[in-house]
Amino acid sequence: MKKIEAVIKPFKLNEVKDALNEVGVQGMTASEVKGFGRQKGHTEIYRGSEYIVDFLPKVKIEIVLPDSQVSSAVDAIIKSARTGKIGDGKVFVSTVEEAVRIRTDERGEKAV
Amino acid sequence: MIYSEAADATIEERVAKLEAAKPVVNSGDNAWLLTSSALVLMMPAPGLALFYGGLVRRKNVLATMMHSMVLMGLISVVWMVYGYSIAFGEGNAFFGSPTQYFLLKGVGGAPNSDYAATIPHQTFMLFQLMFAIITPALISGAFAERMKFSGFVLFMLLWVTVIYFPLAHMVWSKGGLFNWALGGKIPVLDFAGGTVVHISSGISALVCAFVLGRRIGFPSEPMPPHNVVLSLIGTGLLWVGWFGFNAGSAVGAGELATSAFAATHFSAASATLSWGAAEWFLKGKPSVLGVASGMVAGLATITPASGFVTAPSAVLIGLISGVVCYFAVTKLKAAFGYDDSLDVFGVHGVGSTLGMLMCGLLASAEVNPLIGSTFQTDGKPISLAGGMGQFLNQLKGVLFTVALGAIGTFIILKIVGALVGLRVSEDSEDQGLDLTQHGEKAYND
Numbered sequence: 242m243k244k245i246e247a248v249i250k251p252f253k254l255n256e257v258k259d260a261l262n263e264v265g266v267q268g269m270t271a272s273e274v275k276g277f278g279r280q281k282g283h284t285e286i287y288r289g290s291e292y293i294v295d296f297l298p299k300v301k302i303e304i305v306l307p308d309s310q311v312s313s314a315v316d317a318i319i320k321s322a323r324t325g326k327i328g329d330g331k332v333f334v335s336t337v338e339e340a341v342r343i344r345t346d347e348r349g350e351k352a353v
Numbered sequence: 354m355i356y357s358e359a360a361d362a363t364i365e366e367r368v369a370k371l372e373a374a375k376p377v378v379n380s381g382d383n384a385w386l387l388t389s390s391a392l393v394l395m396m397p398a399p400g401l402a403l404f405y406g407g408l409v410r411r412k413n414v415l416a417t418m419m420h421s422m423v424l425m426g427l428i429s430v431v432w433m434v435y436g437y438s439i440a441f442g443e444g445n446a447f448f449g450s451p452t453q454y455f456l457l458k459g460v461g462g463a464p465n466s467d468y469a470a471t472i473p474h475q476t477f478m479l480f481q482l483m484f485a486i487i488t489p490a491l492i493s494g495a496f497a498e499r500m501k502f503s504g505f506v507l508f509m510l511l512w513v514t515v516i517y518f519p520l521a522h523m524v525w526s527k528g529g530l531f532n533w534a535l536g537g538k539i540p541v542l543d544f545a546g547g548t549v550v551h552i553s554s555g556i557s558a559l560v561c562a563f564v565l566g567r568r569i570g571f572p573s574e575p576m577p578p579h580n581v582v583l584s585l586i587g588t589g590l591l592w593v594g595w596f597g598f599n600a601g602s603a604v605g606a607g608e609l610a611t612s613a614f615a616a617t618h619f620s621a622a623s624a625t626l627s628w629g630a631a632e633w634f635l636k637g638k639p640s641v642l643g644v645a646s647g648m649v650a651g652l653a654t655i656t657p658a659s660g661f662v663t664a665p666s667a668v669l670i671g672l673i674s675g676v677v678c679y680f681a682v683t684k685l686k687a688a689f690g691y692d693d694s695l696d697v698f699g700v701h702g703v704g705s706t707l708g709m710l711m712c713g714l715l716a717s718a719e720v721n722p723l724i725g726s727t728f729q730t731d732g733k734p735i736s737l738a739g740g741m742g743q744f745l746n747q748l749k750g751v752l753f754t755v756a757l758g759a760i761g762t763f764i765i766l767k768i769v770g771a772l773v774g775l776r777v778s779e780d781s782e783d784q785g786l787d788l789t790q791h792g793e794k795a796y797n798d
Contacts, residue, residue, distance in 0.1 A: 285577060286636055288646060288696060289683030292575040 242337040242350055243311045247302045248276060249322040249330040254300050260321035261304070264313045270303045280328035299330060305337050307350045376464040379471035385606035386469070386476045392597025393483035397421040397490040400594050404587030404649070405494050408695050411579040412785025413498045414795045420493035420505065427506065428486045428513060433457055436485060437478050439518035441468065446530040446538065448519040454478075467527045467535060469604040480601060481521070487598075488517055488550045494695030495558030496565045496775075498576075499782050502790040504775045508765060512557065516761045520549050520754065531750050533728045533737060540728045540737050541750030542712050544613065545602035547657025547705040548754040555702020556758035558693055564766045565775055567692035569782050581642050588645040592621055595652045599659040612720055613659040617652065620659075620671035624651025627675030643679070646700065650678035654704040658712035661724060666715040670708060678704050706751055713747035715739045 249257055254271060261269065275296035282295040306314055315332055323329055342352040402418040409417045428436070435451045437460065442449030454460050457478065465474040489509045496505075523529040524543050531548075533540030543549065568576065578584060599617040603610035628647025633639040654674035655667055662670070681699035693699065716739045718725035724737040737743050769775060776782070781789035788794060 286632075286638070286640060287577050287581075287642055288640075289632075289636070289679070289687075290572070292577055294575075 242340060242353065243306055243308055244335050244337045245302075245304045245306065245311065245314055245318070246333045246335075247318045247322070247330065248274065248299050249302065249318070250324070250328065251298055251300045253322045253324075254302075256321040257302065257318055260317040261314060264317045265310065266304055266306065266314055266317075268304070272301050272303075274299050274301045278328070278331070297328070305340055305353045307353065376466045376470040378462070378464060378473055379605070382469075382471040382605045382607075383473060383476055385610065386472050386480050386601060386604060389597035389601025390476070390480045390483050392594045393480070393487065393601065394425070394594075396483075396487045396591055396594035396598065397425055400587050400590035401487065401490050402587070403583045404591060404645075405497065405584075405695050407580045407583030407585075407587065408494075408578045409497050410576060410785070411796060412787055412794075414579060414583075414787065415793055416502070416786030416790050417493070417497050419502070419791060420497075421490040423506070424486050424490050424509060427509065428489065429482060431510065431513060432478075432482045432485055436513065436518050437481065439514070440481065440485070440521040441478075441526045442522075443527055444522070446528060447523060449522045449526055471605055477604065480604075481525075484546060484550060484598070485513060485517055485521070488546075488554050489513055491551070491554040491697055491701055492558045492561060494697040495561040495693045497694040498786065499565060499568050499776050500786075501774050501777050502786075503773045504769050507773055508769045508775075511765045511768065512762065515765060516553060516557070516758060517549070520553055520757060524549050524750070531753075534723065539749055540735070540743075540746050541709075542661055542716055542724065542737060542743065542747065543657045543709065543750065544660035544712075545599045545656045547709045547712070548750050551653045551656055551701040551705030552709070552751060552754045553758045555698045555700075555705065556755045557762040558697035559691065559702060560759050560762040561766065562691045562693040562698070564763065564770075567690075568694065569779060571692045572690075578642065584642065585645055588648055592648055592652060595621070595656075599656060603660060609660055609721060612663075615664050616659045616662050616667035617655055619664050619667040620655030620674065621648050621651040623668045623671030624648065624654065624675035624678075625671075627672045628679050629675075631676050631679045646678070646682065646696070647675040650674050650700050650704045653701045654678070654708035654711075656705060657709045658715065661712055661716040661721050663715075663717055663720055666711075666717070670711050670715070673711070674704050674707055677707055709747045709751050710744060713739065713744035716743060 276299050277295050277297055282293060282297055285292045285294055311334060318332055340352040341348055398421045402421040406414045406418040435455060438451050438454035439449050442453035444450045460474050460478050462473045464470050464472055465477060469477045489512055524531045527535040529537050531537050531539050531541035533542060595617055596614055600610045600614035603613055625644055625647045629639040629644040632643040651671040651674050655670055658670060678700050681703040682696045686693060686699060716724060716737060718736060718738045726734040728735050728737055777789060
């Protein structure tokens with residue numbers, strides 16, 4: 242079992258969701274987050290006071306999957322979220338020890 | 354004797370005599386002054402409340418709007434009890450008798466021919482009340498996001514009593530020191546409140562910013578406006594309200610009201626362009642908040658001159674205003690490091706000082722014939738039209754207002770600080786005034 246965390250541009254969320262659906266991913270969690278990488282931020286000026294805004298709005302998607310689905314899901318994310326410009330985001334994959342479906346108490350891959 | 358005299362006169366003569374003795378209400382003038390009163394009240398709320406409310410952080414928006422709202426209640430009641438009497442009662446050169454119009458005794462439907470011969474005295478009282486509300490509300494931008502509410506209420510009560518009511522008396526009341534039309538010693542031209550409203554609030558704001566100190570985190574921590582849209586709506590309402598403020602100050606609905614309306618509009622328009630252009634040129638982009646700030650600067654600057662200058666002069670005043678106020682807000686504040694949070698001094702204090710002085714140079718007896726001959730020294734009329742002489746008179750008015758505003762505000766702040774305190778605790782400032790002073794949040798979703 243693996244967890245995929247993908248930080249993407251907010252306006253790409255729908256495309257990424259559709260691409261994941263197509264490769265059989267049935268559920269996901271998305272959060273509005275702020276962050277920056279090499280893209281850095283921008284400058285805002287209010288009545289002459291300049292503010293450097295480092296943190297830009299991003300969306301983070303989290304999905305937990307059986308190992309067999311991971312590589313197709315990662316490919317789907319990369320394909321759909323890419324614009325080719327700096328600030329497209331990143332994908333992280335990590336191992337998950339346990340999953341539980343609260344309603345039925347099912348464990349492991351059956352629960353995801 | 355009286356009866357025989359009356360019997361000798363014709364009906365026409367007797368009617369003419371009565372009309373001369375008793376000023377008559379002109380319904381056109383009264384309608385315009387009542388409308389203007391309502392327009393001026395639109396300036397503190399929602400105009401200023403939105404303008405200031407949008408500029409603060411989201412945790413302080415209600416507390417900031419509350420400053421304008423609560424003054425509508427507080428100052429109205431104080432004005433009714435003794436404020437109008439100190440401002441417009443007959444007294445000495447500095448303040449009026451607090452008892453003459455106590456509880457508005459004798460302020461009714463009959464016009465007061467000294468102030469406004471064609472409208473009910475009560476209308477004049479209401480119109481002036483609205484000015485007394487907006488002026489202290491302007492100051493509140495200087496200590497936004499950190500002043501304790503109890504301290505605010507006490508400060509404002511003392512401020513209007515010690516500074517506003519006397520200053521209004523000096524400039525606009527019969528026998529006031531600076532009243533050029535009604536027996537003052539130093540003829541200062543201030544049509545709608547350059548000294549009384551904008552310089553007094555601007556300089557007091559600066560003193561407040563110094564005495565209260567900076568907000569925690571200023572200037573290292575970003576404090577951008579939480580909602581510029583609110584501020585822009587407020588700006589639009591202020592511009593419209595300002596027509597009542599300036600054109601209403603003609604206390605009638607004749608040519609002078611129209612010319613003040615025109616000067617007000619053209620100054621605001623040109624300052625809009627010059628602030629925006631200055632920013633575009635110096636910072637690379639014309640900001641919407643900058644353009645809105647230019648509008649307010651142009652309005653505050655033309656206020657004292659609005660009933661005395663031509664439309665082209667108003668454009669010149671506005672163009673200079675936008676640039677000067679832009680530098681006051683950006684460079685002056687940064688150079689001295691004070692936290693006049695919403696730029697009351699830079700826009701209102703600096704703008705109206707400029708307006709007072711330019712009025713001394715550009716005042717025209719063609720626009721306002723009264724300034725050509727009304728003021729007299731040793732029985733000889735002296736023209737107050739633009740020139741070095743009137744420039745110096747204007748300067749005296751400005752300097753006196755600055756001194757009264759600065760010293761008075763400093764002393765009042767010390768008294769209020771000792772009695773109830775000026776600032777909220779660090780913890781409360783961190784949590785925001787909406788929650789800690791009023792127990793509410795503006796945005797609950």
